[in-house]
Every structure is written in structure tokens, then in C-alpha cells.
Amino acid sequence: MDTSAEKTPVRLAIVGLGKIARDQHLPAIAATPGFTVAAVASRNAALDGVPHFPTIEALLEGAPDVEAVALCTPPQVRRAQAAAALAAGKHVLLEKPPGATVGELAPLAAAATASGRTLFATWHSRFAAAVEPARAFLAEHAVRSVTITWKEDVRVWHPGQGWIWEPGGLGVFDPGINALSILTRILPRPVFLTAAELSFPANRQAPIAADLNFTDEAGTPIRAEFDFRQTGPQSWDIRVVTDDGVLTLSHGGARLDHDGRSLVDGTDAEYTGIYRHFAGLIARGASDVDALPLSLVADAFLLGRRRSVEPFED
Amino acid sequence: MDTSAEKTPVRLAIVGLGKIARDQHLPAIAATPGFTVAAVASRNAALDGVPHFPTIEALLEGAPDVEAVALCTPPQVRRAQAAAALAAGKHVLLEKPPGATVGELAPLAAAATASGRTLFATWHSRFAAAVEPARAFLAEHAVRSVTITWKEDVRVWHPGQGWIWEPGGLGVFDPGINALSILTRILPRPVFLTAAELSFPANRQAPIAADLNFTDEAGTPIRAEFDFRQTGPQSWDIRVVTDDGVLTLSHGGARLDHDGRSLVDGTDAEYTGIYRHFAGLIARGASDVDALPLSLVADAFLLGRRRSVEPFED
Numbered sequence: 323m324d325t326s327a328e329k330t331p332v333r334l335a336i337v338g339l340g341k342i343a344r345d346q347h348l349p350a351i352a353a354t355p356g357f358t359v360a361a362v363a364s365r366n367a368a369l370d371g372v373p374h375f376p377t378i379e380a381l382l383e384g385a386p387d388v389e390a391v392a393l394c395t396p397p398q399v400r401r402a403q404a405a406a407a408l409a410a411g412k413h414v415l416l417e418k419p420p421g422a423t424v425g426e427l428a429p430l431a432a433a434a435t436a437s438g439r440t441l442f443a444t445w446h447s448r449f450a451a452a453v454e455p456a457r458a459f460l461a462e463h464a465v466r467s468v469t470i471t472w473k474e475d476v477r478v479w480h481p482g483q484g485w486i487w488e489p490g491g492l493g494v495f496d497p498g499i500n501a502l503s504i505l506t507r508i509l510p511r512p513v514f515l516t517a518a519e520l521s522f523p524a525n526r527q528a529p530i531a532a533d534l535n536f537t538d539e540a541g542t543p544i545r546a547e548f549d550f551r552q553t554g555p556q557s558w559d560i561r562v563v564t565d566d567g568v569l570t571l572s573h574g575g576a577r578l579d580h581d582g583r584s585l586v587d588g589t590d591a592e593y594t595g596i597y598r599h600f601a602g603l604i605a606r607g608a609s610d611v612d613a614l615p616l617s618l619v620a621d622a623f624l625l626g627r628r629r630s631v632e633p634f635e636d
Numbered sequence: 637m638d639t640s641a642e643k644t645p646v647r648l649a650i651v652g653l654g655k656i657a658r659d660q661h662l663p664a665i666a667a668t669p670g671f672t673v674a675a676v677a678s679r680n681a682a683l684d685g686v687p688h689f690p691t692i693e694a695l696l697e698g699a700p701d702v703e704a705v706a707l708c709t710p711p712q713v714r715r716a717q718a719a720a721a722l723a724a725g726k727h728v729l730l731e732k733p734p735g736a737t738v739g740e741l742a743p744l745a746a747a748a749t750a751s752g753r754t755l756f757a758t759w760h761s762r763f764a765a766a767v768e769p770a771r772a773f774l775a776e777h778a779v780r781s782v783t784i785t786w787k788e789d790v791r792v793w794h795p796g797q798g799w800i801w802e803p804g805g806l807g808v809f810d811p812g813i814n815a816l817s818i819l820t821r822i823l824p825r826p827v828f829l830t831a832a833e834l835s836f837p838a839n840r841q842a843p844i845a846a847d848l849n850f851t852d853e854a855g856t857p858i859r860a861e862f863d864f865r866q867t868g869p870q871s872w873d874i875r876v877v878t879d880d881g882v883l884t885l886s887h888g889g890a891r892l893d894h895d896g897r898s899l900v901d902g903t904d905a906e907y908t909g910i911y912r913h914f915a916g917l918i919a920r921g922a923s924d925v926d927a928l929p930l931s932l933v934a935d936a937f938l939l940g941r942r943r944s945v946e947p948f949e950d
Binding site: 401405422423424425426428429432433489490511512513514515517518522527538539614617618619620621623624625626627628 | 715719736737738739740742743746747803804825826827828829831832836841852853928931932933934935937938939940941942
């Protein structure tokens with residue numbers, strides 16, 4: 323059967339050609355049938371052989387055959403870019419977090435619905451190999467407690483990314499929200515915050531560490547420690563004590579152990595999963611916008627006790 | 637026609653007999669057919685001739701014929717009280733803000749639905765006399781800009797209310813959220829935050845002043861100034877420039893002027909409106925839980941630039 327007509331790749335533009343676009347998006351797009359990189363918008367960076375524009379407005383004007391955009395810019399500027407792209411009839415993929423506020427997402431989702439275009443607010447960690455197996459396990463077992471340990475060296479993972487310390491940049495919640503995106507996917511019941519302590523460097527507008535307590539209607543204790551000051555071994559682990567042993571997601575959700583026995587030992591395929599899902603959403607004319615992880619972070623800023631800690635210099 | 641059977645008043649308990657309960661709830665309940673105060677739970681205060689309990693747990697145990705509870709306690713403790721009351725089969729009215737986080741509301745609403753009980757997250761300012769007339773006007777006219785000025789003297793309105801300065805107490809957003817509850821009711825389009833500056837007293841965990849910029853999909857400029865340090869004249873005003881003159885809600889939404897001509901000059905009847913609505917919800921077996929004003933405040937804490945200002949001593 324010849325289905326080549328259906329297989330014409332979607333002409334995709336990358337907006338914001340920074341670290342995440344180069345490290346993750348470009349390799350994943352290259353590995354995913356269904357997309358071709360047709361243009362780039364970036365103030366400073368360019369891609370050999372691909373039409374380049376300094377801004378998304380110039381791109382929308384100058385490359386009208388682009389069908390979809392992947393917004394890899396900092397969250398503070400993403401809403402306006404997404405609104406412009408949707409207004410121009412493009413499908414839109416948002417890097418995480420999907421924006422600078424929770425409130426901006428509902429109007430964007432409504433605009434996508436009204437224009438018949440796809441809006442996909444991605445949570446890359448939900449595509450890690452162990453997440454769906456963990457979800458399936460927890461659907462069948464009672465959860466006794468959860469401990470999240472998400473500690474990394476900001477100098478290694480976010481070199482020179484000043485936006486992360488600005489209002490809306492989330493600080494340590496930029497990685498921490500990955501853990502929350504997994505947590506809210508694998509647990510059968512909604513969780514909510516009960517207490518938080520946020521450590522702000524004296525010279526910064528975003529926290530460098532956070533201790534969070536969540537629970538659910540059953541009173542399950544759920545504890546999270548986020549820290550950007552980790553040197554040496556890095557930790558991206560979620561430990562779930564159940565009525566049938568301990569489930570441990572490690573390496574950001576790539577690996578799953580049950581009482582020490584390995585169930586999943588995956589390689590990093592998060593972004594190929596993202597682009598496969600994006601292709602499916604476009605084909606179905608659907609959107610996928612889940613604000614919940616960002617809303618939990620907003621709650622942490624709302625309820626969190628603030629302490630001032632030593633200044634952070636990049 | 638004898639409808640006395642339908643008119644049996646709902647046996648209501650007040651939980652938290654503080655300033656708001658005495659100033660607003662008790663007079664409104666006395667003025668509203670359909671409710672009778674059957675019990676009080678309060679650590680320190682009591683009401684002559686009404687059964688008294690030290691905690692809501694003791695009340696639920698000791699006054700099983702109570703049918704509904706009004707939670708007038710600080711927001712930080714309200715979720716657990718609401719969950720306990722719903723689990724005991726009571727209807728629940730929440731003072732504003734409805735809780736300490738946005739995330740805690742969805743499970744409460746689900747519990748109310750599951751138990752067939754009413755959960756009513758009140759926003760008293762939405763019952764001010766000019767709010768519905770303003771909404772009707774704005775449904776028919778284009779909005780050019782909105783300016784909110786919400787400035788009051790915290791020492792007058794919140795004497796000794798230490799909880800307001802604690803995490804989850806909201807500081808100046810405790811009154812400011814009233815303005816946001818009106819704004820989100822009267823505007824035809826959803827609004828979202830684009831920038832915020834929050835002034836935190838050096839010795840407090842909640843802001844004493846806030847400058848907020850909102851907009852909507854049409855790009856309407858919406859500005860709000862909240863300040864707890866106002867002495868002299870107090871301001872609770874919302875000014876809306878439209879394609880047909882200027883609409884001004886003043887006195888917290890009790891009065892409405894159109895280009896200087898008075899359209900509404902209401903007296904304070906917010907809490908009687910609340911209890912009439914609560915009675916209607918109970919009669920219909922419905923709930924009313926709108927988290928949006930609190931979500932906008934959470935966004936302000938998430939995105940807001942923080943500045944430290946002089947310590948506040950009560």
C-alpha cells in the first residue's frame with residue numbers, strides 16, 4: 323500500500339537554538355520520521371543549510387510554508403511566540419515549563435482549539451522509559467509513601483543560563499518540575515502541596531533549593547528535595563514504598579527497580595517520544611496541555627516559606 | 637400552599653469564630669431564611685446559647701445533626717477541615733481564599749461530588765451590588781484598559797491577624813484577591829499575568845504591596861496596584877475604559893458609575909448574597925468551586941520580582 327501522501331513530513335521550525343534545541347530537539351527530530359527542520363529563528367545561532375530568521379515574527383512572515391514550530395526559548399517569552407504562531411495557523415510544541423504562568427495556558431489552548439491546530443505542552447520526563455511501567459504498577463498497588471530526590475549541579479546543566487534565575491525562570495524548579503511531571507503521571511490520585519521551604523540566594527530571584535511536602539486525599543506522605551548545589555553524584559530519583567515492596571525510578575525515570583530487581587533499564591529516548599506524540603496529535607487534530615506540574619510549582623511559591631541563603635555566582 | 641416542609645432551615649455550624657465570622661457571617665445568616673446556627677467550633681470564642689466545641693473534629697463527633705459548616709478559619713487550616721466535614725457528610729462553605737494552595741481544591745471538589753454534598757468556595761466581592769451590572773455592560777462593549785486600585789490600612793482591617801503574614805496567608809493579596817475575583821467575573825475574556833513586583837517586609841513571609849500587569853488574548857492592558865500601607869482614604873476601585881465611556885466600580889464593587897453618572901449605589905449585602913447562593917446550591921445538589929482568583933495570585937508569587945521593604949510591626 324502506498325501511503326506516501328500521508329507520510330509527507332511536517333515542515334517544522336525551531337525557535338530558540340540554544341542548549342536544549344541542539345542537545346535534544348535536533349537529534350530527536352532527525353530520528354523521528356514525520357518531521358523536517360524547515361527553518362530556524364534565533365537571535366544569534368544558525369543551522370547550516372536551513373533558512374534563518376532573527377525572530378519568530380520574521381520567520382512567520384518569511385517562511386509561510388512552515389507548518390509547525392517548536393518553541394525552545396526561555397519560558398518568559400514563550401506565550402507571545404505561541405500566540406503568534408497559532409494565529410498564523412501553525413501547530414505549536416512548547417518546551418517545559420510551558421510558560422511563565424499557569425493562567426496564560428488556558429487562552430492558548432482555546433486559541434489552538436479555535437484554529438484547529440495542535441498545541442502540545444511537553445513534559446519530556448514523562449517520556450522516560452520507566453514512567454509508564456511505574457504508572458501501570460502503581461495502578462495495581464497501594465502507595466505508602468513517596469520520596470523524591472532531585473539534586474544536580476546547576477553549573478554543569480545550566481551554564482550561563484541567566485534566565486533561570488530571573489522571575490519566571492523557576493530556579494531549581496526548572497529540573498524539579500521534571501520530577502513533578504513524573505509524579506503526577508504515575509500516582510493514581512491527585513497530589514497537593516502542604517508545606518514548602520524555598521532557599522533563595524541573596525542575589526537571585528529564583529530558589530536554588532526547595533524542600534516540599536505533598537499529600538493526597540488518603541494522607542500519603544510525599545516528600546521532595548530539590549537542590550541545584552549538588553556536586554559529585556547527581557540524583558534524579560523517585561522512591562515509592564508500596565504494599566508490595568519498593569519501586570525506585572532512577573536516572574530521571576530511565577530505570578525502574580522493584581525491591582532491587584531491575585524492571586526497566588532504558589536509554590534516553592525522551593525527545594523521540596515527544597516528537598512521535600506530537601506527530602500523532604497533529605494527525606488527530608488534538609492538543610495536549612496539562613498545566614498541573616506548573617500549578618504545583620506556583621503553589622510552592624505561594625505557600626513556601628522563604629529563606630535567604632548565600633549569593634550564587636555563575 | 638404549605639411549603640413549610642421545604643423550608644426547614646439547614647442546621648449550620650460556624651468553624652472559626654473570629655472577626656469575619658462575627659462581622660459578616662452571623663449577621664448574614666440571621667438575615668437569610670434557610671439557615672440556623674446550630675453549633676460553633678472555636679478554640680477561644682463562643683456564642684451565647686449555641687453548643688460549643690473546641691475543634692471541628694469534636695463538633696462533627698458531638699453535633700451529628702449539623703448539616704453544613706461554614707469555615708471561617710485562616711486558609712492554612714481549611715483544607716483538612718473541609719475534607720473532614722465532607723467525609724462526615726456535611727455541606728461546606730469556604731471563606732475566601734478557598735485554601736492555601738490551588739492544588740488542594742480539585743480533590744475537595746471531587747470529594748463533594750462523590751458524596752453528593754455541596755462545596756461552595758465563596759468570593760464575597762462577587763456578590764457586591766455593582767458586579768453583575770458591570771458584567772452585563774462589559775458583555776456588550778469592547779474593553780480598552782483596566783486599572784485596579786486596592787489600597788487599605790492593614791492595621792484597621794486585619795488587627796492582630798498574624799496568619800496573614802505567614803506562608804499561605806497571602807499578605808496584601810488577602811484583600812487584593814477580592815479585586816481579582818471581581819475582575820475575573822466581569823471581563824468577557826480570561827486574563828493572565830505578564831509581570832509583577834511584590835514588596836515583602838524584611839521580617840515577613842507575605843507581601844505588603846504588589847504591582848501587577850495582566851492582559852488577555854486581545855492585548856488589553858490591565859494594571860493592578862495593591863497596598864496594605866494606605867492611611868487616610870481607602871481605595872477599592874476598578875476603572876474600566878470601554879469603547880463607550882468609563883465604567884467605575886468603587887467601594888469594593890458596591891457602586892457603579894458610567895462616565896460619572898451613577899448606575900448602582902448599593903449597600904453592603906455581599907454575605908447575604910453568599911448565603912442565598914449557598915442555600916440554592918444545597919437545594920440543587922450542586923457545588924461552586926472557582927480556583928481562578930487564587931491561581932492568579934499563585935502566578936503572581938511564581939512570576940513576581942521580589943523586593944525587600946522596611947519591616948512591618950503590627
